Amino acid sequence: MPDSDPPKLAVIVIGHRAPARIVEAVTSLLGQNTPLEIVVVNSGGGEARALLAAAGLEVPVIEVSRTLFVGAARNVGIAATQAPFVGFLADDCLACPGWAETRLRRHLAGDRAVASAIVNSHPRNLIACAAHLVTFMRRLPGLPADQALRYGVSFDRRLFDEYGLFDEMIPIAEDTEFLKRLPQVLQPVWEPGVRTVHRNETRLLGLLADQYVRGYRRGDYLAASTRNTPFRFFRDTFRDRRQVRKLAKVGLSGPDLTFAMRSMPVVWLALLVKSVGVYAGARNRGKANWRQKNDH
Template sequence: MAARPDLAVVVIGLRAPASLAAAVRSVLDQNVPLEIVVVNSGGGNAMALLADCGIGVTVIDVEERLFAGAARNRGIAATQAPFIAFLADDCLACPQWAEIRLQRHRQGAAAVASAVLNSHPRNLVACAAHLVTYMRRLPGLPAGKAQCYGVSFDRKLFERYGAFDEGLKSGEDTEFMARLPEALRPVWEPRVLTVHRNEMSLSGLLADQYRRGRRYGAYLRSLDTGKPMRPFRKVFRDRRNVGKLIKEGLSGKDRTFARLSLPIVWLALFAKSLGASAGARHGDTTEDRR
């Protein structure tokens, strides 16, 4: 009798995109047994899509649109493994993505964060897209400079500290992790690698960063700390840090191409900053694709 998997993976889809099949396949190709569930919302037929690709996993198709927190919660409720990881439909899990997570959890980590690789490291626009979004999740960064996202969790954390906020359009993981005591915050594990499919056209990159910025600005507005937000400055100041992060976080040709993409990075940060300012003033009225 096969042992019950210790890690559940919730693959989150929106409108059953074709990329969902590759995301699920990357989880199936891991070298440890896993409990896998797909949560797809907003329409489409994820079950049929995966069946056409010869993939048979548990699928939860929800016709209404779910924000990421609600999709995560559906997956948590549908699984039983003691540890839970999440993967978006525009990402791929690299080899040992699950194995190394489990090693760290079994060593006592309640939450394990991961690094992100660029899907097209020789495309300058994709490099810029990757740096703007993931400059603090580059695999070479030390723990003190990395942002801990792409996290897998001990299931007991949800029993003790509650579920993800289902009303947030973004930042549901940030909000949840803020509830955790310092000793239970995620550990940085750059050997756990996720590939993100990045924008490859300049117009697509600028539009995407404006949307991301607007969501971030709306998030800052919701915090209502009583302090000046200065969303444009918060985002655009990253232009001063990105060169140092490239030097530490990347190596070889990846570093060279990343440096060549810096003018596009600054343009994308400007677009994101404009979006953040608009979001802080008016809230988020953009279409959230995740």
């Protein structure tokens, strides 16, 4: 591609409080073999621009002093870029080699939304293996399309003109909410050749704390959007223990699968803690709704 040709893929790096790891996230994009329009959107304070400049990385940075939910950060980045296709990368993730090229190949072939797989940052650490399976068991790279969840999506920019931008007011699942607006024919295609590294917890206490927080947020979201009891949400979440081993055997292979199997006792413990978090988040949301009703 000639240097004068503008990039066809914009990537918005979403940062919160300018963590040091954002340098590696941006570096992984600059190392792609495809020209990219990269914009960093950092909210909640910190000096992402100075941090990146100190590492010798010169990319556009938008600093927002208040904390933005991810949907709002996505929208800021969409407005600040021009490339016909738009992808996103969280500050705790890295783009694997071929991440951009494979996305673009699918988009240029006509796919308007392209979903990606997640790989483990520490595949020989049992705690990280457990963290990875609990959080991303349905985005393992070896899964067939009918078993994979379609997230980590890049989009044809025109979809935002046709179906609106991301919801800026919800703390999680802004991508789920957006995808629900798309007709079936425009749902993301599964492309496991696009792989993102997620930095997983490597310490047991860190894993359990992270899963509780994730569970709490999910419980709050479920209680706000679905009519069910907190115990039902707990039960449905913990039921994943029946699927995780099967999904790992399909989605992983070789040493990665061996270590994943060894991590199963930790997986069950983490799922239990996550389920307790789901229950607490749903229960507290229910209490808040009850108080609000009775206050009027």
